[in-house]
Amino acid sequence: MVTPAPPTAHPLRTRSFRLLFIGRSLSMLGDSAIPAALTLAVYLATGSTGDLALVLGCAMVPKLLLLPLGGVVGDRFNARTVALTTDLVRCATQLFVGAELLSGAPALWQIALAEAVGGAAGAFAMPTSAPLVRGTVDESGLLRANSLMAVAAGTARIGGPAVAGALILTAGPGWAFVLDGASFAVSAALLYVIRVRHVPIPRRSLLGDLKGGWTEVRSRDWYWTSLIAHAVWNGAAAVLTTLGPALFLHGPGGKGSWVVLLQTGAVGLLVGSLVAGRVRPRRAVLAANLAGALYVLPLCLLAAHAPVAVSLTAYGIAMAGLGFLNPVWETAVQSAVPPQALARVTSYDWLLSLAAMPLGYTLAPLAASAWNTEAPLAAAGLLAGAACAATALVPGVRRFGAPVAGGGAREAGAPAGTTPAAG
Secondary structure, X not given: OEEEOOOOOOHHHOHHHHHHHHHHHHHHHHHHOHHHHHHHHHHHHHOOHHHHHHHHHHHHHHHHHHHHHHHHHHHHOOHHHHHHHHHHHHHHXXXXXXXXXXXXXXXXXXXXXXXHHHHHHHHHHHHHHHHHHHOOOOHHHHHHHHHHHHHHHHHHHHHHHHHHHHHHHHOXXXXXXXXXXXXXXXXXXXXXXXXXXXXXXOOOOHHXXXXXXXXXXXXOHHHHHHHHHHHHHHXXXXXXXXXXXXXXXXXXXXHHHHHHHHHHHHHHHHHHHHHHOOEEEOOHHHHHHHHHHHHHHHXXXXXXXXXHHXXXXXHHHHHHHHHHHXXXXXXXXXXXXXXXXXXXHHHHHHXXXXXXXXXXXXXXXXXXXXXXXXXXXXXXXXXXXHHHHHHHHOHHHHHOOXXXXXXXXXXXXXXXXXOOOOO
């Protein structure tokens, strides 16, 4: 199904991508320290899980509501300009929250407001990820560039919590926000000095731009069916996040095994990302989705109370599948979707994936109360595996070829050796 990727110039030899990679890596590391710091800081300040839910909701809701608009802005304007602006906004909000926490008397409403502003900025920043890579790397280097970004994300996932823990235990959670704000400042400075290729879209109404982006999505069966599968995967991940700690706490492994499981997953994610940069799947979207289907293994094994070592190994393998899926999928999208529609198209990917997680958080405890902890875990695993594997039935998924020399990926129906026509 896969062959080694042909030798190409390394993306890090390109100055613009090299600086982009450094900036994004630093901001991902800073961001990965925030969840632990935020939850601990708000709970210590208020003693209320309801207040914590309020702050988390303030960060998530604006992001979900504004993502389609963020895609329009990312296509209308240069992704570099949008990303630089949002980095500065998020730098300011994180420094503000850090200052509030360091003051010793943080105001909940001010933290919630800052997180809402940061979430809104994230809605405009996230759709720029694909155009930034696509605009700084040649076609032949896209897969390796996306693999590098995924490796940076996996490394941040491992190192971020460790950084957060060290700061929380020594200096206090406020310094984690200061670190995150500083990382956004460095990222903005690096974005300021790079150049990103941009194909502007014709000036139309906002509604016209939104419709145009949706047309690009629904015209590609391989894309929208995969979005549904990926959303189901994220919903299943939310179920595991919600029910997993209780399962381990009352099981033979104890709470220490839950921590080991998370770290095993982070390592697997990193390994999968490294593998993705060294191979070129012959059927890129199919290979990526089948790798995502591996998530059925750990959830069903956990539900069946398999030995802890077996469940940990299965989770590492499943997360390696995710590490492979992400860069291969992103490369396929960046190669096949016209650059002037890329931000709008990817905004729908972010929207469905993010929206599925609160659904999983909500349904998991309800299902566990109605039946038991094992039932929703098994159901989520089976749904995720079936949704990802079922995309093999979609003609566009089966026929989506690897990127061809000197051009984009071959979509379903595109003759060999040709680049898909712009939508």
